[in-house]
Amino acid sequence: MTDRSWLKGGETLEEAVQAALAGGVTILQLREKHASHGELVAAARRLKPVCEAYGVPLIIDDNVEAVLESGADGVHVGQEDMAVAEARRILGPDKIIGASAHSEAEAREAVRQGADYLGCGAVFATATKNDTTPLSREELRRICRCVEVPAVAIGGITEANCMELAASGIAGIAVVSAIFAAEDKRAAARRLRLLAERIAGKRRAVLTIAGSDCSGGAGIQADLKTMLANGVYGMSAITALTAQNTTGVYGILESTPEFLASQLDCIFGDIRPDAVKTGMVSSAGLIRVIGEKLKEYGAEHIVVDPVMVSTSGSKLLQEEAMEALTSVLLPVAEVITPNIPEAEVLSGMEIASAADMETAAEKIFRAYGCAVLCKGGHSLNDANDLLCDGEGCTWFAGRKIDNPNTHGTGCTLSSAIAANLAKGMELREAVAVAKEYISGALAAGLDLGKGSGPLDHGFAVDFSGKTE
Numbered sequence: 001m002t003d004r005s006w007l008k009g010g011e012t013l014e015e016a017v018q019a020a021l022a023g024g025v026t027i028l029q030l031r032e033k034h035a036s037h038g039e040l041v042a043a044a045r046r047l048k049p050v051c052e053a054y055g056v057p058l059i060i061d062d063n064v065e066a067v068l069e070s071g072a073d074g075v076h077v078g079q080e081d082m083a084v085a086e087a088r089r090i091l092g093p094d095k096i097i098g099a100s101a102h103s104e105a106e107a108r109e110a111v112r113q114g115a116d117y118l119g120c121g122a123v124f125a126t127a128t129k130n131d132t133t134p135l136s137r138e139e140l141r142r143i144c145r146c147v148e149v150p151a152v153a154i155g156g157i158t159e160a161n162c163m164e165l166a167a168s169g170i171a172g173i174a175v176v177s178a179i180f181a182a183e184d185k186r187a188a189a190r191r192l193r194l195l196a197e198r199i200a201g202k203r204r205a206v207l208t209i210a211g212s213d214c215s216g217g218a219g220i221q222a223d224l225k226t227m228l229a230n231g232v233y234g235m236s237a238i239t240a241l242t243a244q245n246t247t248g249v250y251g252i253l254e255s256t257p258e259f260l261a262s263q264l265d266c267i268f269g270d271i272r273p274d275a276v277k278t279g280m281v282s283s284a285g286l287i288r289v290i291g292e293k294l295k296e297y298g299a300e301h302i303v304v305d306p307v308m309v310s311t312s313g314s315k316l317l318q319e320e321a322m323e324a325l326t327s328v329l330l331p332v333a334e335v336i337t338p339n340i341p342e343a344e345v346l347s348g349m350e351i352a353s354a355a356d357m358e359t360a361a362e363k364i365f366r367a368y369g370c371a372v373l374c375k376g377g378h379s380l381n382d383a384n385d386l387l388c389d390g391e392g393c394t395w396f397a398g399r400k401i402d403n404p405n406t407h408g409t410g411c412t413l414s415s416a417i418a419a420n421l422a423k424g425m426e427l428r429e430a431v432a433v434a435k436e437y438i439s440g441a442l443a444a445g446l447d448l449g450k451g452s453g454p455l456d457h458g459f460a461v462d463f464s465g466k467t468e
Helices: 011-023 036-052 064-070 083-089 102-110 137-148 184-200 221-229 257-268 284-296 323-334 340-347 354-368 409-422 428-444
Strands: 028-030 056-063 074-077 096-101 117-121 152-153 172-174 207-211 233-245 250-252 274-278 303-304 371-374 384-387 395-397
Touching: 011 028, 011 036, 011 083, 011 184, 028 036, 028 340, 028 428, 036 056, 036 064, 036 221, 056 064, 064 074, 064 083, 074 083, 083 096, 096 102, 102 117, 102 172, 117 137, 172 184, 207 221, 207 257, 207 409, 221 233, 221 409, 233 257, 257 284, 274 409, 284 323, 303 409, 323 354, 340 354, 340 371, 354 384, 384 428, 395 428, 409 428
Parallel strands: 028 056, 056 074, 074 096, 096 117, 117 152, 152 172, 207 233, 207 274, 274 303
Antiparallel strands: 233 250, 371 384, 384 395
């Protein structure tokens, strides 16, 4: 809900709304209490194309005439405003009508008159309406149970308190200052969107298509641990079973293309992933199946870790699979994450310096049309990574952590990036946050196995199972 009184530094209403929509706001209510009718209509006309660009409905607070004049998508009426039935009569059957409800009786009556959704509150004390008695949790649950339309909680909601509304039955949350007073409105909206989804029993999902590591440090096991630690629901389609541990890979048993295709059909047909990460795929047949299925289902945010060599030095990609990787999988990726040896193969050049990394990354970008994160952790520099994404090259500084246990670092980084993309981050932010995570997992100093041991993917979780 808008309130331009929170805007600072010359920021316009349109700029604030643009940022909020980019962060994941799903419905916008124009609520400018001190604007004249003409100002409200003019603002709605300016915001309508912005909302349309994001596929988000524009609702005007308590002014059906402004809805008609501006072409907005609907109106929200309070208990002391126009009756829902009258708003429906004026606006017709195709406009959205929301109504405020503070009790089960008010909710039932609003729906009977034709309300499409309910705004319920205030659920917390709020400075916006300081004369309102907070709605009890039990009454909120009764409202949600008694109607079939979505009920949205409103009033005093912040990032700090919104999880108190879990298990109430609400479909979403409505906020004003939690976004409009934030310095970074896009980031605030994204965080609130994820919290609202959790309250409503939803969570972003990420699919890993990779091999299994029976020792748990790499492959799908590392991917799923990383996804859980980064707040998304992880799913896996297994390309191969491996017999491996911290000392090396001792055997590989591939899935058949038919069975991999069946796994992918099951996943996309039920819980559609918000991002996809691919790891070890050692044959051309499997790579082609992955490419076909990702295109068939219109998969988004594809992160390809072009696994060619394991951390211990074992070769994991068959020669005949290289052509399929470069012609089928890389062109559909949003970003690929080669290490130095892999970047040398993909670019066809030796990499011996930071300048070489930039040249190689740009060559790979031009060849395959996807962003390239060239990882610098192979003794070339202090773990500085380079992203080439079509807008130039961006270095992400890292510190060399004195820990010989690096088994699964590539899997972990690519999975963390996919998780962050699924949560709505732009690519550069997704990479930066993923690097922070992997640095923490390395710095935790887990020491398991006789060779290059695994990272501590759950370093931020204490032994009681609570996150810090």
